[in-house]
Amino acid sequence: MSEIERIYTVPLGKAWISQKYRRAEKAMMVLKDFTERHMKPNEIIIDPSVHEAIWARGIKNPPRKLRVKMTKDSDGVVTVTMAEA
Numbered sequence: 001m002s003e004i005e006r007i008y009t010v011p012l013g014k015a016w017i018s019q020k021y022r023r024a025e026k027a028m029m030v031l032k033d034f035t036e037r038h039m040k041p042n043e044i045i046i047d048p049s050v051h052e053a054i055w056a057r058g059i060k061n062p063p064r065k066l067r068v069k070m071t072k073d074s075d076g077v078v079t080v081t082m083a084e085a
Helices: 013-017 020-039 048-055
Strands: 004-011 043-046 065-072 077-082
Touching (some): 004 020, 013 020, 020 043, 020 048, 020 077, 048 065
Parallel strands (some): 043 077
Antiparallel strands (some): 004 065
């Protein structure tokens, strides 16, 4: 199995349903759920740049959507990075 690379725009709007002081944490969970649903990984590695992009405006105001690149290697490990990087 060769390396699979896809670019997604992840909708993080579900994070806004939770309390204000939990939104960025919820956005990280939404990102992980999206990755599991679309890439079927054995393990997920989220790049620090993605983490910083979600937390850049604080815990109460994460982005509504995020453009990321997901790369799956032959071992089933998915690496999530920013699409523009």
